[in-house]
Amino acid sequence: MRAAVIGGGIAGFCAAIALGRIGADVEVYERASSIREIGAGLSLWPNATYALRELGLLGPCLRAASRVRRIRLKDPGGREWACVEVTGGETPALCLGRPALLSALLSAVDPRRIHVGRRCEGVSLEPGGEGLLRAHFESGGAPAFDLIVGADGLGSVVRGFVTGRVERPAYRGYMIWRGVAPLMPSPYAEGDITEAWGQGERFGIMPIGDGKVCWYATRSQPESAAPLSRAEILDHFRGWHAPIAEVLAATPDSALVRTPALDRPTTWRWARGRAVLVGDAAHPMTPNLGQGTCLAVEDALALSLLLGRRGSIEAALRRYEEQRRVRAAAIVLAARWIGRFAQSEGWAARLSRGSLPRALLSGGIERAFHAIHGCRAGA
Ligand SMILES: Cc1cc2nc3c(=O)[nH]c(=O)nc-3n(C[C@H](O)[C@H](O)[C@H](O)COP(=O)(O)OP(=O)(O)OC[C@H]3O[C@@H](n4cnc5c(N)ncnc54)[C@H](O)[C@@H]3O)c2cc1C
Numbered sequence: 503m504r505a506a507v508i509g510g511g512i513a514g515f516c517a518a519i520a521l522g523r524i525g526a527d528v529e530v531y532e533r534a535s536s537i538r539e540i541g542a543g544l545s546l547w548p549n550a551t552y553a554l555r556e557l558g559l560l561g562p563c564l565r566a567a568s569r570v571r572r573i574r575l576k577d578p579g580g581r582e583w584a585c586v587e588v589t590g591g592e593t594p595a596l597c598l599g600r601p602a603l604l605s606a607l608l609s610a611v612d613p614r615r616i617h618v619g620r621r622c623e624g625v626s627l628e629p630g631g632e633g634l635l636r637a638h639f640e641s642g643g644a645p646a647f648d649l650i651v652g653a654d655g656l657g658s659v660v661r662g663f664v665t666g667r668v669e670r671p672a673y674r675g676y677m678i679w680r681g682v683a684p685l686m687p688s689p690y691a692e693g694d695i696t697e698a699w700g701q702g703e704r705f706g707i708m709p710i711g712d713g714k715v716c717w718y719a720t721r722s723q724p725e726s727a728a729p730l731s732r733a734e735i736l737d738h739f740r741g742w743h744a745p746i747a748e749v750l751a752a753t754p755d756s757a758l759v760r761t762p763a764l765d766r767p768t769t770w771r772w773a774r775g776r777a778v779l780v781g782d783a784a785h786p787m788t789p790n791l792g793q794g795t796c797l798a799v800e801d802a803l804a805l806s807l808l809l810g811r812r813g814s815i816e817a818a819l820r821r822y823e824e825q826r827r828v829r830a831a832a833i834v835l836a837a838r839w840i841g842r843f844a845q846s847e848g849w850a851a852r853l854s855r856g857s858l859p860r861a862l863l864s865g866g867i868e869r870a871f872h873a874i875h876g877c878r879a880g881a
Contacts, residue, residue, distance in 0.1 A: 503527065503815070505649040506637050508622045508660050510537050512600075513781020513798035514653035515607040518615070520557055520806035526649070530611070531637065533621035533654075537608065539600035541759050542680040543708060543716030545570065545695070546598070548591035549877045550796035553803040555593055556880075562606035567598035568709035571693030575863075578700045580743030584863040591875060597695070597708045597716070599682065603795075625650055625663040625777055633776050633816065649815055650777045651805075653798075656764065658783035664774045671764040673725045674788050674838060676702075676845050678761045679735055680718045681753040682710065687745045690715050698742060701847045705739055705746055717749050718789075722845045725762055732758050763788045765838060768831040773819035780805060785830040790840040791874065793833050800879035801826060807880035825880075833874065 503526045507514045510532030518528045546554070546563065554560040575584040588595045621640040628634040628646055636644040652660025662668045689696070690709040697706040702722035710716045719735055730738070736750040765787050772779045781798035804825055808818040 503648045503809070504646075505529070505651060506531060506645070506647045507651045507653050508637060509653035509655055509658075509781075509783070510534070510616060510618070511653060511655060511781065512539070512603060512607065512795050513655075513783070513801065514651075515604070515611055516557065516559075516799050516802035517651045517653055517780050517805065519559065519607065519610045520802040521649075521651070521809070522611075523557065524806050524810035526809070528615060529645075530616045531620040531622055531639070532616065532618050533640075535619045537604070537616065537618060539604040541600045541761075542682045542718070542757070543597055543599050543710035543714075544603070544795055545708065545792040546596045546603075546799075547588070547792065547796050547871075548593045548595055548875045549793075549879070550799045551593035551596060553799040553879050556803050557799070559606060559610060560593065562609060563596060563598065563603060564594075566602035566606060566711055567596035568690075568711045569693050570595040570597055570695055570708070573695045573697065573867075574689075575867075576696055576698040576743060578698050578705075578742045580698070583858075583860055584867055585860070586864055586867045586871060588871065588875070595875070597710045599710045599712070599714070599716070602711070622654065622659050625652075625660055627775060635776055648776060649809075652777065652779045652783040653781050655782045656766070656786045658779065660777055661769070661779055661783050664777050664779055665769050665771045669766055671766050671786065674763040674765065674841055676720050676722045676763045676841065677725075677727070677729075678718055678720050678763055678789065679730065680716065680759045680761070681732070681750075681757045682714050682716050683749045683752040683757075684714050685745075685749065685752050686713050686715060687748070696743075698746075699844055700742070702845050703738075704844060705742055707746070707749060715749060717746075717753070720763070720845065729760050731755075763841060765834055768827075768834050770823075770827055770831075772823040772827055773816075776815050776819065778805065778819045778822060784826070785834050787834040787837045788841045790837040790844065791833060793837065793874065797830055797833065800877065804880045829877065836870075836874075
């Protein structure tokens, strides 16, 4: 099977590795002139580390990551209103830098199969080609493939071919800033993640290995509002619990990334003929559950297991769509609602004032996490 993966991000490389394991001949096409991950760090929950293990990728990720043991939810002053234990699964919860994850994936891909500076403009069905598809590139050429995997993220071109629609991503009302600081204060060194909720704003810190923490700050505002500098963020969160000011002060300006909270209406159509979607191309979501990359790894494993069985490519893609879409849609919606709830001034204030018992909140969140993190893709 000759396969093209459109998009050289985390989803694209996971898909390329997974398809390579079932003997596919895979080419990866990336529009940028080099392969790189911008952004700070990310969490990989046990559903993702299970899929990474099945793909033979957990070892290199473990070496680059911090293990996560608990999530502590706080008010701006540091009073804890919930604490969620995340240990005990078959595979660990991890946090690591995005570049570290990307380089772990790249070490498993033949560099001769990665084509940079190749923006895909569209996909077409080869007339009389028994299902063969062509990928059309801006720089010229339209090679034919047995399978095209759209791993081209939020603005996916392949999604347009698969769904027949081009919808704009929806802004969910808040902006997110992220950064990496070269320090590891004590609760983070022991595997804690913290997230503090204020009025329409949040601040989270997580350890990402290599003696560094990654932080994120959110703020409800119009999409068109002027970007904040690091000094303005520092000013804004001054007075919040330690070590927020210290972490912000230690962050180089060059390590600051601003991202609007975006997602898209969920699509039930993930495949058309021999074209299929993985990662953000299929299910872009707001980052409130830290599941975007996790689901991309699950997608890659599930897709390769189904394609590795006897039967046509089209039938395998239909089964993949059926297997994946309900779970992904539920997580996209849950992430959207958590964002709405966490950014809403009334609820955040009520939780921070301790109007609900800590044990009840911690237990409820823990049960919800177990349901999401317990998935074993393809099993
Ligand atoms: C603030 C924030 C925090 C997050 N935290 C977490 C977390 O903790 N845990 C987690 O699991 N997820 C997290 N996510 C989600 C995660 O970042 C995404 O789900 C993940 O990066 C998606 O990977 P992807 O490869 O599908 O898409 P992308 O990373 O967008 O990659 C798509 C690639 O395709 C290329 N491309 C696009 N169009 C074309 C084209 N036409 N032709 C060729 N190439 C093309 C792009 O250049 C890019 O390299 C977070 C997201 C945000 C915004």
